[in-house]
Amino acid sequence: MATLTLDHLRVTYPNGVVAVRDFSLEVADGEFVVLVGPSGCGKSTVLRSIAGLEPADSGRILLDGRAVNDLAPGDRDVAMVFQNYALYPHMSVYKNMSLALRLRGMPKPDTDMRVRDAAASLGLSDLLDRKPGELSGGQRQRVALGRAIVREPRVFLFDEPLSNLDARLRGSMRAELKSLHQRLRTTSIYVTHDQEEAMTLGDRVVVMNKGEIQQVGAPLDIYAQPTNRFVAGFVGTPPMNFFEGSVTRDGASAWFVPANPAAGRFPIPASKAHSLANRSPPAITLGLRPQAFQVTAPGGGTGVWAVTVRVVEPLGESMDLICDWFGQPLRARVTADPTIRPGQTIGLLVDEPRALWFNPDEFGATL
Numbered sequence: 001m002a003t004l005t006l007d008h009l010r011v012t013y014p015n016g017v018v019a020v021r022d023f024s025l026e027v028a029d030g031e032f033v034v035l036v037g038p039s040g041c042g043k044s045t046v047l048r049s050i051a052g053l054e055p056a057d058s059g060r061i062l063l064d065g066r067a068v069n070d071l072a073p074g075d076r077d078v079a080m081v082f083q084n085y086a087l088y089p090h091m092s093v094y095k096n097m098s099l100a101l102r103l104r105g106m107p108k109p110d111t112d113m114r115v116r117d118a119a120a121s122l123g124l125s126d127l128l129d130r131k132p133g134e135l136s137g138g139q140r141q142r143v144a145l146g147r148a149i150v151r152e153p154r155v156f157l158f159d160e161p162l163s164n165l166d167a168r169l170r171g172s173m174r175a176e177l178k179s180l181h182q183r184l185r186t187t188s189i190y191v192t193h194d195q196e197e198a199m200t201l202g203d204r205v206v207v208m209n210k211g212e213i214q215q216v217g218a219p220l221d222i223y224a225q226p227t228n229r230f231v232a233g234f235v236g237t238p239p240m241n242f243f244e245g246s247v248t249r250d251g252a253s254a255w256f257v258p259a260n261p262a263a264g265r266f267p268i269p270a271s272k273a274h275s276l277a278n279r280s281p282p283a284i285t286l287g288l289r290p291q292a293f294q295v296t297a298p299g300g301g302t303g304v305w306a307v308t309v310r311v312v313e314p315l316g317e318s319m320d321l322i323c324d325w326f327g328q329p330l331r332a333r334v335t336a337d338p339t340i341r342p343g344q345t346i347g348l349l350v351d352e353p354r355a356l357w358f359n360p361d362e363f364g365a366t367l
Helices: 044-052 093-104 108-121 135-148 167-184 194-200 219-224 229-234 271-275
Strands: 002-011 018-027 030-038 058-063 078-081 157-159 187-190 204-209 210-219 241-250 253-258 282-289 295-298 304-314 319-323 328-335 345-350 356-358
Touching: 002 044, 018 044, 018 058, 018 210, 030 044, 030 194, 044 157, 044 187, 058 219, 078 135, 093 108, 093 135, 093 157, 093 282, 108 135, 135 167, 167 194, 167 328, 187 194, 204 219, 204 229, 210 219, 210 229, 229 282, 229 356, 241 328, 253 271, 253 282, 295 328, 319 345, 328 345
Parallel strands: 030 187, 030 204, 078 157, 157 187
Antiparallel strands: 002 018, 002 058, 204 210, 241 253, 241 282, 282 356, 295 345, 304 319, 304 345, 319 328
16 A cells, blocks of 8 residues: 655646646555546646656655656556456456456466455356456446556556446446455545545545546535535536526625515625625635425525426435525425425525535625
């Protein structure tokens, strides 16, 4: 196992596009860190740079304090699991898993022991003589994992390894990956665009956008305390609702006034009132997660919003309501209620303490 340090990493593509800029991260020995962000944010480029497949313009990549920038990929002692499995179709499972060890010249008894131990841990013992074309997608992914495991690398690198699997299989493979890491405790960097994978797998999550780190932290900390509007909108299912407006003061109280004044006003908690009420200019963005709403009768007083239901999405015990709130779209995730229909006007009680406040721009900082 190993510590991994990325020190001010920068990667520019031949066409001049800066894919990664000033990326710095410390990964502890045995830690499982997930890089997450939208397509094109640079997360796979970071992974490929660690593996030695993408040269860095500047910055250092250190394993256990030793710079490896100038080492060939095969000399870095890292193992990478790819999105497309990258298995040799003419080789059996056994030969695919053992190839790297055979190329190293490892004695056959040691190679055999490693392959069979890894196969047993991954449920592949009965499949060692099959070819990849005879396996399901989940089995192929296990073979790719096994090929990495037998190398006993200092660092595992995972590049969206579950994205080609169906939803049910992704869920089971996530659990297997987490169990595998708990057994091996190998330092791991995992790349995904799926924030659900990031939240469930990572000891820490690194949220990226446009080649830069937006926030690093434990999954629940990032969910509850996003550092800016981008992170708040990216992490969480369904995505957070954002409402533009301004802050006004009324005596000792402060209120959020939406862009459409006909919507009324929203009380700002006393703990935030002083700092937010003195903003200049007063423009501000209110963020509310869909889970922050509860269905009630319309016109129920302060904190109850009257909305028109446009779409109902049943999810079993819960359902998503896509609503119109005075010209602004709003999504609420609430307890399932078969009596709620499109076109109906309902009240949504807002859980005020769950409100988040942002500067009014794409990357507006949390206030």
